[in-house]
Every structure is written in C-alpha cells, then in structure tokens.
Amino acid sequence: MRKSVAELMSVDFVTVTVCMSLEDALILLIDSDATELCVVDDCGRFEGIVTDFDLLKSHLHNQLTGHSVGSLISRAVTVLSADVPIDQAVPMFRDGSCSRAYVCRDGRLLGRLSRSNVLRHLAQRDLVVASQVNRTIPATLNAGLHSTIDKRETTPRAPQFLTTSVNSVLGSLNVERPRRS
Numbered sequence: 001m002r003k004s005v006a007e008l009m010s011v012d013f014v015t016v017t018v019c020m021s022l023e024d025a026l027i028l029l030i031d032s033d034a035t036e037l038c039v040v041d042d043c044g045r046f047e048g049i050v051t052d053f054d055l056l057k058s059h060l061h062n063q064l065t066g067h068s069v070g071s072l073i074s075r076a077v078t079v080l081s082a083d084v085p086i087d088q089a090v091p092m093f094r095d096g097s098c099s100r101a102y103v104c105r106d107g108r109l110l111g112r113l114s115r116s117n118v119l120r121h122l123a124q125r126d127l128v129v130a131s132q133v134n135r136t137i138p139a140t141l142n143a144g145l146h147s148t149i150d151k152r153e154t155t156p157r158a159p160q161f162l163t164t165s166v167n168s169v170l171g172s173l174n175v176e177r178p179r180r181s
Contacts, residue, residue, distance in 0.1 A: 001083055001086070002033045002085045002086070002087060003086045003121070004080065004082060004083050004084060004108060005080050005081075005083075005084050005085075005086055005089050005096050005101070005103050006082035006083065006103055006105075006111070007086075008086055008113060008117045008118070008121050009103045009110065009111030009112055009113045009117060010110075010111055010112055010113075010114065010117060010118075011110070011111045011112075013034075013036075013038045013112050014028060014029070014032045014034045014036075014037050014038065014107070015037070015038045015039070015040050015109065016028060016037045016038070016039055016040075016050070016068065016069050017040060017041070017042065018039055018041055018042075018068065018069055018070040018073065019041075019042075019045060019069070019070065020064075020068060020069045021068060021069075022055065022058055022064040022067045022068065022069060022072065023059060023063075023064050023065065023069070023070070025037055025050060025055065025069050026055050026059065026064060029052060034052075034054055035051065036049045036050065036051045036052065037049065037050045037051075037069070038102070038112075038171065039070075039073050040108075040109060041071055044108055044109060045107040045108060046079070046102060046104050046108065046109040047073055047075065048073045048075040048077055049058050049074050049077055049102075050069055050071070050072045050074065051074065054072045054074065054084075055072070060073060068132075074081075077101075077102055078092065078098050078100070078101040078102065079102050079104055080101045080102070080103050080104070080113065081103075081104065081105070082104065082105045082110055086093050086118070086121060088130050089101065089113065089118070090118055090122070091113070093115050093118045099114070099115055100112055100114045100115070101113045107161065127137055129147065148174070
C-alpha cells in the first residue's frame with residue numbers, strides 16, 4: 001500500500017491568527033522554540049507562515065508595535081493535499097525547490113512534511129527492503145582480523161498519524177494580501 005503525505009507528516013507546528021499582534025507572535029515563537037508560525041484565518045483555514053527571520057527583521061526595524069501577523073504573512077508556501085502519495089511529493093524535495101510542505105484538507109492545516117520526514121521514510125523503506133535480502137557486511141575487528149556480519153533484521157515502521165483515507169483535493173490558495181500603508 002502506498003503511503004500518503006498525511007501518514008508521514010509531523011504535527012509539531014504552532015498556529016497563530018492573522019489578527020494576532022506581532023509582539024504576541026514573537027513571544028509565542030520564542031516560548032515554543034519554533035522557527036515559524038503557521039497562520040490561520042478566523043475560520044481555521046491555512047493562510048501562510050511567519051518565520052523567525054520575518055519577526056527578527058521587524059524587531060530590528062522597530063516595527064512590531066501596532067502591527068498584526070497579517071502584515072508579515074508569507075503565502076509563498078507549498079501546500080499538499082493530505083491524500084497525495086508520498087512518491088509524488090518526493091521529487092519536490094529531491095530537486096531542492098522545497099524544504100517543507102504544509103499538509104491541508106479542505107483548507108485546514110493538518111501537519112507539515114519536512115525534508116527529514118521524507119528522508120526518514122526513504123531510509124526506512126530502503127532499510128526494510130535491504131534487510132529482507134540475505135546479505136553480509138564486511139567488518140574489521142580490533143585485532144585486524146576480517147569477518148562478516150549477517151544482516152537480516154528489519155527496521156521499525158514510521159508512526160502513522162492519519163490512517164484513514166482522505167478524499168479531498170486542495171487547489172492553490174488564492175488569498176488577497178492586505179495593502180500596507
């Protein structure tokens with residue numbers, strides 16, 4: 001059975017609303033030890049992200065006070081539908097054009113798929129396949145003697161966060177950015 005991005009995504013993200021003050025967002029970012037905040041609207045739909053770099057620049061330019069998260073939101077993010085097979089998402093990460101993608105269903109943020117999630121999946125898949133084949137690994141012992149190690153064990157599977165099939169298709173997000181004065 002092919003895995004979907006929802007089965008491999010992590011759910012360790014912090015959400016904020018568009019109208020939250022930048023000061024509160026900064027405190028939340030620091031307290032959570034995150035590098036980005038996922039922004040949702042009043043209905044819980046994913047809008048984009050605000051990064052630690054965005055907040056740092058605003059802080060250095062004394063632009064935190066009186067501004068909301070909506071003034072810094074970045075909508076240039078990769079969004080995947082929860083039911084996309086992981087094999088279709090891997091090329092985005094392989095080509096270097098994507099370091100993380102946000103997994104949504106009906107516009108609502110479910111999780112985040114990172115390079116490390118993809119790498120872990122590929123490594124575990126390859127190790128399981130390799131361990132099912134009887135092979136030996138050359139080894140050098142402390143005394144300079146040579147030996148072989150029989151490799152037959154299997155590796156544990158990745159945790160599955162979402163086991164049900166998701167039947168939704170998410171198109172691109174078309175959200176108008178508020179104009180700055």
